[in-house]
Amino acid sequence: MSQIPTIPPLVTVGQAAPGPAESRMPLRALSQEDFLKLLVAQMTSQDPLQPDGDMQFMSQMASFTSLEQTRAMVADLKELRMDQELLRANALIGRTVEIEIDRNHGISWFGTVKSVHVQDGSPKVEVGGRLYDLSQLKMISLPGAPA
Numbered sequence: 112m113s114q115i116p117t118i119p120p121l122v123t124v125g126q127a128a129p130g131p132a133e134s135r136m137p138l139r140a141l142s143q144e145d146f147l148k149l150l151v152a153q154m155t156s157q158d159p160l161q162p163d164g165d166m167q168f169m170s171q172m173a174s175f176t177s178l179e180q181t182r183a184m185v186a187d188l189k190e191l192r193m194d195q196e197l198l199r200a201n202a203l204i205g206r207t208v209e210i211e212i213d214r215n216h217g218i219s220w221f222g223t224v225k226s227v228h229v230q231d232g233s234p235k236v237e238v239g240g241r242l243y244d245l246s247q248l249k250m251i252s253l254p255g256a257p258a
Contacts, residue, residue: 146176193232200227200234200245208236209250210243219249 149172203224212218222238229235235242 143176146172193234196245197227197229197234200236203227203236203248203251207252208238208248210238211247211249 204227205224207221207223210220210222212220220239224236224238226237227234228237228242230242233244235244236248237243
């Protein structure tokens, strides 16, 4: 007996061709210039007897543009926060700090900050050859103060 070969299913008319999801993603976001071009094109081709019909589309486009600007602003704020944390951590170099090792047992350790490293997107201070998170600092000595 011979085997009947399996034939892959066909793509019907109106159905999207199979492919990776990434190929259907937009290549870039809509810029303010693109938005204005769309607005001008929409206004020049709108029906003069129903001027509000096409404006709903433009309202949605304005909402999408506003959303994209908000996302960009959030990304900028995250970057600014990281920069501020890094500046704060760098200011600790050479200072004596008290580091909380075990919160449950009240164990802490004193040492001098030797350097600052960025690990997993957040600054860590190096004290005694180990890296510690800024949230573990209990006390920071003033510059020139005895340890």
